[in-house]
Amino acid sequence: MRIALFYHSIRSDWNHGNAHFLRGVASELIAQGHTVQTFEPEDAWSVANLLQDAGPDALAAFSRIYPNLEPRLYRPEVLDLEQELDGFDLVIVHEWNEHDLVARIGEHRARNGGYRLLFHDTHHRSLTRHADIARYDLRHYDGVLAFGEVIRDRYLEHGWCERAWTWHEAADTRVFRPLVNEPLEGDxxxxxxxxxxxxxxxxxxxxxxxxxxxxxxxxxxxxxxxxxxxxxxxxxxxxxxxxxxxxxxxxxxxxxxxxxxxxxxxxxxxxxxxxxxxxxxxxxxxxxxxxxxxxxxxxxxxxxxxxxxxxxxxxxxxxxxxxxxxxxxxxxxxxxxxxxxxxxHTCAHRVDELLHICRELGMTDVFRNQCAASC
Incomplete structure (x- = not known):
């Protein structure tokens, strides 16, 4: 399956805790044989602050740890969705993206079809900043991935989407694991x-x-x-x-x-x-x-x-x-x-849940074709 992931940033985790889970999910999808392309804006504010705080070595370190996750950088005003989304089976758009981009991708889906489209919410704004979330145009999205039941229910109760699933965060156990022989430094x-x-x-x-x-x-x-x-x-x-x-x-x-x-x-x-x-x-x-x-x-x-x-x-x-x-x-x-x-609660568990959701959305032909190609 070919998957496009639109993130605020995957390169930087400066005040961007969502990057942890997003990196893990993308890594797990690739490990399971899927083709993954992440997208992030050139001027992501998290990256700008990281560079100011830690310098370019911080981005170089990300590339060493995650060599398969180099994103495609874009400028919103010249982003050609017709070209960039050609051939994808699944597109996931994270809620840290600008409202205009979220709407544009939905409109592209309405015009072209051919892929499933999901919105991914990992924040408390649906309760604390209701109007901000209500501005997202999700009419042409297949549903919402919400990182808790209360968030899922919020989307459904307010009619922001027709379908929503609870999709909790989880740990990327390729990175997060017990380390031995480290010197004890503190309590x-x-x-x-x-x-x-x-x-x-x-x-x-x-x-x-x-x-x-x-x-x-x-x-x-x-x-x-x-x-x-x-x-x-x-x-x-x-x-x-x-x-x-x-x-x-x-x-x-x-x-x-x-x-x-x-x-x-x-x-x-x-x-x-x-x-x-x-x-x-x-x-x-x-x-x-x-x-x-x-x-x-x-x-x-x-x-x-x-x-x-x-x-x-x-x-x-x-x-x-x-x-x-x-x-x-x-x-x-x-x-x-x-x-x-x-x-x-590993990212492998969450990818399995995501693939089950894809099957609910009728993507069985995609999995059948992928199996035929790899078997």
Missing amino acids: LVWVGNWGDDERTSELAEFLFEPASDLGLRTRIHGVRYPRTALEQLDACGIDYGGWLANFDVPRAFARNKVTVHIPRRPYVESLPGIPTIRPFEAMACGIPLVTSPWEDSEGLFHAGSDYLVASSGDKMRRHLRDLIHDPAMASELGMQGHRTLLER
């Missing part, structure tokens, strides 16, 4: 961006203060931290490491004893069942994980055995203290989370 590592004041108090309660009170050797990676946040980290004795390429996160996990997950407030209050990508990746690496409260309403994991939940800052202190001082407990928690991840 606690957290990888996450500041969050536009969507979790400011939560970071203080569940990360900064517990780490400081317990005297843990703590390192934080992420971007967009304001001066006040950096001053708070310094006062708590926490090392700030700035941006870290996502494919380097497994090494950071391997060099520390424990990590935490602190979801942004919209996910806790309005989007139960959506953990975002970070817990998937932590469990894929086998590092013990403690989370601030979130409701796993879709039963993705097993709270208490795959990860621990801290209902308060005091509970976070107790969990972190126990895991740091009880290596056997920490090891069992990490291994159980890793087992669940491998059983249910």
Whole structure:
């Protein structure tokens, strides 16, 4: 099957956590024998910020890690969809794309047919910025891939599309896996961006203060931290490491004893069942994980055995203290989370789900022809 993927960026993960899953899905599709072409705009703001922050070596490192994922760069004003989409069987358009491009691809599909067209939503804007999502013209799309049931239901209830499927994020286990023989450097590592004041108090309660009170050797990676946040980290004795390429996160996990997950407030209050990508990746690496409260309403994991939940800052202190001082407990928690991840939540699982959706959309001839060509 020939698949076109329109992303904001696959090269850069600077403040672009969706890139993690999108890279993994594209890699898995290629590994399963499909032909994949990604598209991204030349002026993607995530790339511009990455270059300013880390320089061109960061893009070169992406190419080394993902040699099969070099995107086709385009300028929207001269993008020739008639030429670019010729011969594709499936086109997926991520919701970080501009409204005009989303509409143009839909119109091309209406004029030409010949492929299935899906819209992919991996954000909370359908609840927090309703009008922005409502502006997307999805009339000519076959449906929506939503990264949680509440998002799927939102699209259907508001009539933004006729069909929608829940398609959770997952870990790219080619990249995210336990690493051995890495030197231990610290106790606690957290990888996450500041969050536009969507979790400011939560970071203080569940990360900064517990780490400081317990005297843990703590390192934080992420971007967009304001001066006040950096001053708070310094006062708590926490090392700030700035941006870290996502494919380097497994090494950071391997060099520390424990990590935490602190979801942004919209996910806790309005989007139960959506953990975002970070817990998937932590469990894929086998590092013990403690989370601030979130409701796993879709039963993705097993709270208490795959990860621990801290209902308060005091509970976070107790969990972190126990895991740091009880290596056997920490090891069992990490291994159980890793087992669940491998059983249910890899990018290979998600590609299988995607192909099932394609069959629902009547693409059986495409699979039959692909089998005939390869058998």
